[in-house]
Amino acid sequence: MASTPIQSEARTDLEPSFVIPLVLLFGAIPIFFLQMWVGLAIAVFGVFLMVQTAIIKLSFTATALEVYRGSKLIRSFPYTEWQNWRIFWEPAPILFYFKEVKSIHFLPIIFDPGTLKACLERHCPLQSLRAE
Template sequence: MTTSNPFIDPKTASQATELNPSYAIPAVLVLASIPLIWVEPIAAGVVSIFGLFLVYQAATIRLVFTETDLEVYRSQEKFRTFPYQEWQDWKVFWFGFPVLFYFKEIKSIHFLPILFDVNVLRTCLEKYISLKKV
């Protein structure tokens, strides 16, 4: 899906892909906290607050794949850029219910909860990131 984000450079906007948000993980956490109330109320509160925090993150954070970088936007402002040339590895955990996106750069490691369309994420990763396996 091509993005229509007004904050992306119009020259590269036709080549950029913005991932749609996914609320699957936050919904599972919030729903799981309901029966947990009777077993452990404090844990239920922590789980539900974390789920609500992830709802907020999914609503405000966007990942945009461009020809050269993964750009992270928060509330329509570019927050961070990750050039593909610095990537060494990436993986989406777990096959049945993806919950975590991992990627390693030359100088750092990143873990992101899956708060976006995982199928488009995989497609973009396979399209844009060519990793040299040693």
């Protein structure tokens, strides 16, 4: 059952997705019995991503991608500064990359990937970014 993003006229809030953290946590179990420290490291990373999924929110506004921790805005990325973006491994999206004029960002897909891609195509079409 697909969740519906919270959307207003000028803002779309992405719903969290716990798929990657859960895959890491469950995948760490058999690895733990083969290589205890590797399995433990993967499990700890899975727990870290689980917590981040619960507290970090992304919102697409008319002018920027905004990142919130709870209800506090912690970072804003204006679309006018974007040069490129990509979602890695389309069959099962795991990583979101975007490049600004002065920096590059990688984010694990801990939010709804379908809504993410739709918002990116609406607010930052690749054709317009490459034409500049």
